[in-house]
Amino acid sequence: MTHHRHKTASGHRLFAVAAMVASGLTQAAPQTFNTALPVAEGNVVLREQFLYRKADDDPSPARRDLRVNGAITVLGYGLTSDLALFGALPYLDKEFDLDGPGGQRIERSSRGLGDARLFARYTAFRDDAPGRTFRIAPFLGVETPTGDDDERDRFSRLPQPLQSGSGSWDPFGGVVLTYQTLAYQLDAQFAYQANTEANGFKFGDEARLDGSLQYRLWPRKLSGGVPGFLYGVLEANLIHHEKNEVNGMRDADSGGTQLFLSPGLQYVTRRWIIEGIVQLPAAQDLNGAALEDDFITRIGFRINF
Amino acid sequence: MTSTIRTLFLGLAAAVVSTTALAAGPSYQIEVEGLACPFCAYGIEKQLGKIEGVQTIETDIEAGRVIVTMDDGHTLDESRAEQAVDRAGFTLGSFEPLDASPTTNGQ
Numbered sequence: 001m002t003h004h005r006h007k008t009a010s011g012h013r014l015f016a017v018a019a020m021v022a023s024g025l026t027q028a029a030p031q032t033f034n035t036a037l038p039v040a041e042g043n044v045v046l047r048e049q050f051l052y053r054k055a056d057d058d059p060s061p062a063r064r065d066l067r068v069n070g071a072i073t074v075l076g077y078g079l080t081s082d083l084a085l086f087g088a089l090p091y092l093d094k095e096f097d098l099d100g101p102g103g104q105r106i107e108r109s110s111r112g113l114g115d116a117r118l119f120a121r122y123t124a125f126r127d128d129a130p131g132r133t134f135r136i137a138p139f140l141g142v143e144t145p146t147g148d149d150d151e152r153d154r155f156s157r158l159p160q161p162l163q164s165g166s167g168s169w170d171p172f173g174g175v176v177l178t179y180q181t182l183a184y185q186l187d188a189q190f191a192y193q194a195n196t197e198a199n200g201f202k203f204g205d206e207a208r209l210d211g212s213l214q215y216r217l218w219p220r221k222l223s224g225g226v227p228g229f230l231y232g233v234l235e236a237n238l239i240h241h242e243k244n245e246v247n248g249m250r251d252a253d254s255g256g257t258q259l260f261l262s263p264g265l266q267y268v269t270r271r272w273i274i275e276g277i278v279q280l281p282a283a284q285d286l287n288g289a290a291l292e293d294d295f296i297t298r299i300g301f302r303i304n305f
Numbered sequence: 306m307t308s309t310i311r312t313l314f315l316g317l318a319a320a321v322v323s324t325t326a327l328a329a330g331p332s333y334q335i336e337v338e339g340l341a342c343p344f345c346a347y348g349i350e351k352q353l354g355k356i357e358g359v360q361t362i363e364t365d366i367e368a369g370r371v372i373v374t375m376d377d378g379h380t381l382d383e384s385r386a387e388q389a390v391d392r393a394g395f396t397l398g399s400f401e402p403l404d405a406s407p408t409t410n411g412q
Contacts, residue, residue: 038394040348078348081394128339128396130369180341182367222367226346270347304347 029178030212031264031277031298032235033189036135036178038123039078047074049300057292064098064291070114082123089146090114094162108155112164114147119172132181139191143170149199160201161244167198172206182222185214185231197245204242204255211236214266226270233264233277243287256286258293273302329360330375335386336398340369345395352389356381369398 029035031049039045053068070092077085093111100106119141127134147165151158160166174191189210195203218230236259243255264277279296286292337349349371350362358379363372375381383400390397 037342037345038348040352040394041392043348043351078394081392123394126339126394126396130336130338130398131367132341133339133395182341185342224365224367226343226364226366229343268343270343270350273344302344304344 029185030187030189030210030214030235031233031266031275031300032237032260032262032279033187033191033208033210033212034121034139034174034176035187036121036123036137036176037133037180038081038135039076039084041078041081043078044305045076045302046305047076047300047302048072049074049298051296051298053296054294055291057294058289059292060289062098064096066291067095069093082126084121086117086119086121086141088117092164094164096162106155108153108158108162110148110151110153110158110162110164112148112151115143115165115170116146117141117143117172121176132179134177134179136175136177138173138175140173141171143168143172143193145169145198160199161203166195166203168196168202170195170203183216185212187212187214200247202245204244206239206241208237208239210238228267228269231266231268233262233266233275235262235264235277235279236260237262237279251288253288253290256284256290258286259283260293260296264298271304275300275302328377330358330377330379331381332372332374332403333381333386334399334401334403335371335373335390336400337369337371337390338396338398340366340395342366345393348393349390349395352393353386356385356389372403 029037049072051068051070051072053066056065058064070090072088072090074086074088079085091112092114093109095107095109097105097107119139121137121139123135123137125136143166145165145167147163149160149163149165149167151163170193172191172193174189176187176189179186191208193206195205212233212235214231214233216229217232219227238257238259240257241255244251259282260279261282262277262279264275266273266275276297276299279298281293284292340346340349343366346364346366350364353359353362353371353373358376359373359381360376361374364370373381373386386400387397
């Protein structure tokens with residue numbers, strides 16, 4: 001029972017990563033969440049992000065160790081100048097091991113396509129002036145059960161949180177604000193995801209508050225044309241998960257609140273962007289014996305078509 | 306023989322260059338409000354580039370200014386420029402023809 005709880009708690013965090021990554025958008029903007037900057041009508045923007053996550057800060061004696069490698073592909077399309085449609089598809093390779101009852105090391109893993117996220121974002125407010133813009137854009141979408149939710153290994157069916165997919169249709173929505181000038185950019189987002197039950201399991205709902213500051217480091221002075229911009233980035237993510245439910249019962253070792261602070265860099269040109277960021281947990285208040293994060297790194301690129 | 310070929314080649318190249326130069330039509334200065342990053346500039350340039358007769362587009366992101374030069378015999382009107390800027394998700398600040406070339410009459 002203890003082991004089951006441990007696996008469940010760790011898996012819950014796996015799910016959280018998938019959701020966090022897939023929420024990233026395709027404009028020149030934050031790397032861990034959304035932006036209100038526009039996708040031009042008829043334009044397509046591709047984003048690819050690669051991540052590595054390490055979580056082995058285990059409050060239990062099971063010495064649990066979780067590693068996640070992933071790639072998230074995001075496509076954005078400007079239906080109109082105000083309405084953009086997005087699709088995000090993750091590929092995740094999860095490895096999880098812990099001490100078994102007899103002291104032997106147990107390893108469990110899964111890999112495959114995860115749950116695709118489809119959403120629309122509408123620019124509800126726009127205030128443009130020379131060299132700056134301020135926008136407010138609500139968004140609404142659903143996480144679809146495209147990932148495999150019945151993976152098995154030599155032990156048994158993998159715990160639901162370790163599956164590539166959740167098996168459930170999970171609606172989400174929120175609002176993002178962006179203030180951008182030539183020198184810097186501020187973004188803020190509130191988002192909520194209401195998770196539903198599948199296979200007798202329900203992930204806890206997720207609420208999050210995100211903030212981002214991008215500051216142009218180079219070129220220090222602009223002198224005509226459209227040079228590439230090198231931004232220094234600092235992002236913050238305050239994420240709260242409700243407890244998971246297994247057959248209608250709340251899992252005491254799941255859910256909680258985390259605050260990540262994330263320094264990064266981003267180089268932005270007309271046609272492409274390369275970027276990288278490291279998410280460091282500044283505070284973690286997780287329920288029961290939920291496994292705590294060590295760090296998450298993300299690198300990626302975006303292309304304007 | 307070699308010098309004759311070289312002369313012909315240079316003459317042809319000069320003719321191509323001069324034809325291209327002569328083919329340039331009127332230019333327009335478009336001020337775009339809200340433009341503040343290179344990635345966004347691409348969307349504006351792409352929308353303006355869809356307009357028939359556009360030959361070159363030069364953006365100065367610091368000034369928020371785009372210079373559009375048309376092919377000879379083509380013009381750009383303000384409403385079409387405004388539509389392109391709006392489709393890119395930005396706001397037209399001002400629109401101004403830069404010259405009164407004699408080749409600007411009619412499309």
